[in-house]
Amino acid sequence: MSANKQQSSKTSPLFSPERKWSVSCAMLLLASLWSGFSDAQTWPLPAPGSRLVGANQFHVVQDDGGSLEDIASQYGVGFLALRQANPGVDPWLPLAGTVLTIPHQVLLPETPREGIVVNLAELRLYYYPPGSNQVAVYPIGIGQLGGDTFTPTMVTRVSEKRANPTWTPTKNIRARYLAQGIELPAVVPAGPDNPMGHHAIRLAAYGGVYLIHGTNADFGIGMRVSSGCIRLRDGDIETLFRQVTPGTPVRIINEPVKTSQEPDGLYWVEVHQPLSQSLDDDPQTLPLTLSGRSQSLLDSPAVNAGVTEQSMNLRAGMPVNITHQLREPGAQTL
Template sequence: MSKQRRVSRWAMGIALAATVAWSLPVSANTWPLPTNGSRLVGENRYHVVENDGGSLEAIAKKYNVGFLALLQANPGVDPYVPRAGSVLTIPLQTLLPDVPREGIVINLAELRLYYYPPGSNKVTVYPIGIGQLGGDTVTPTMVTTVSDKRANPTWTPTANIRARYKAQGIILPAVMPAGPDNPMGHHAIRLAAQGGVYLLHGTNADFGIGMRVSSGCIRLRDGDIRNLFEKVTPGTKVNIINTPIKASVEPGGVHLVEVHQPLSKHIDDDPKTQPIVLNETMSAFKEKAQTNTDVMNYAMELRSGMPVDVTRHHVAQEQSM
């Protein structure tokens, strides 16, 4: 059996609670937190493309996943006109980032935001858009807090943003009033770090969630920013990380990895082939006797953005005897 078929089989096999979704609308995807040391949450779904079923972006919006996440989970699919009758994997299953489960956690490489409501045993996962490649538009990693939140915000573009738009023939006003033309949408959550220049906000565009499209801020779909706006309060912790590969040893000894395309650092970088550097913890995970390094290497090449079983099963079976 080829490595690709093995990875595909195991990726589907661990989705024990996966369901086939034909026309189920999804808003915020909220899951109970795992127990017994597990980091696996969510369940993948499957979508059958209908005739004139719309673009991949429309399907991503229907299930509230990011555009690139859906594209990576379904390599080879036409992003503009997916083939009628084809079955798409909706990547809703994920490993929680290996950081404290508190407040807001944003993994830039995943293009996902995790929100842990206080006093609740749940996590809500939102797809996001982040800063474009280059200059002051890159969204930085940081640990900070929510400093303020506003409904119907105005937008004051920086001098650099105005210059960049002017180079494209677009003259921005010094202050963009609230309303349907405001690219910040109808809700904004300001972060305390770096003078408050970074925000979580909505958008007046119908494209770009799950992509690198912003001027550095973090975009959410309208329903998501409204949902998050109603829940968070000033002082909420915000942890922004950049982790393209996650791993977990699940209860029972199952070894899982989840690999995303790393963020490009230069315009000529190819995120599909850009090297993924393993830190000490990830290297130790890969070197465990219970980890099938061949399958893990292939998962790192495939970069599906979904949890993959990389357990060396005969070792696990021998140790259980």
């Protein structure tokens, strides 16, 4: 079930979305108060051979409408995803009347549709509940630059779940905090000061040091902020925690470019900024790595090379129709 908070919004016609979901603000407020559901977007799985799900929306910034982080939280998207979809908008004080694109439309990663799939480059987690024919899409925070704070790619499984977890910071983490004048205890007890939040899902790989967990911070989802673990908003991790079981497969990938040729013959590309390797990197100009399948698809004569190049340069993090000759009169690409 999706509880998508919508304020001054309407379904966006950009990128030719085919699914239009609308729920009133009053109903969403009641859902948030009564049900405790997360803000993740939950969509029916597309037909075999299709990877395009969801629909973008518009949001009109109100007076005192908050920062992009506040708006991202309202709509269940990540901070950087909202920034990339709306370049040039002040992230802290967006002007009243500004129309924002809410990036709810995505191409599913090129992985089996089972368990948990994390794409580091797009700062999203996909969960395929068994037997449901649905996919839930969560914004996440991941590891910071450098050393043991980087979140690695892996194929693993859920090994353990724990509510109200304690936090045992590693020696390197304690040293980093100490360099900032903060002396961490050997074990941080459960509670409001625990940066792991109220729920933690342990992954089996690397000796179990990586977890999917909540947070006690109001900022950082959709950013590189953690010490290597995968961080979700409190409502999201609570929902995911209830649904997953030990043994659930987990795949963590790093693919900034996703492509699809849909059953209707249309070609799509979704381009994200690649992860920086150093503080001097500019993710907007870093080289993009494509899979062999994606490169082959983009080389098709049916693909509009000019629109594709524009998408690669813009890196807006949203699916773009790159078909050479659009089949629908007046359909938009960028």
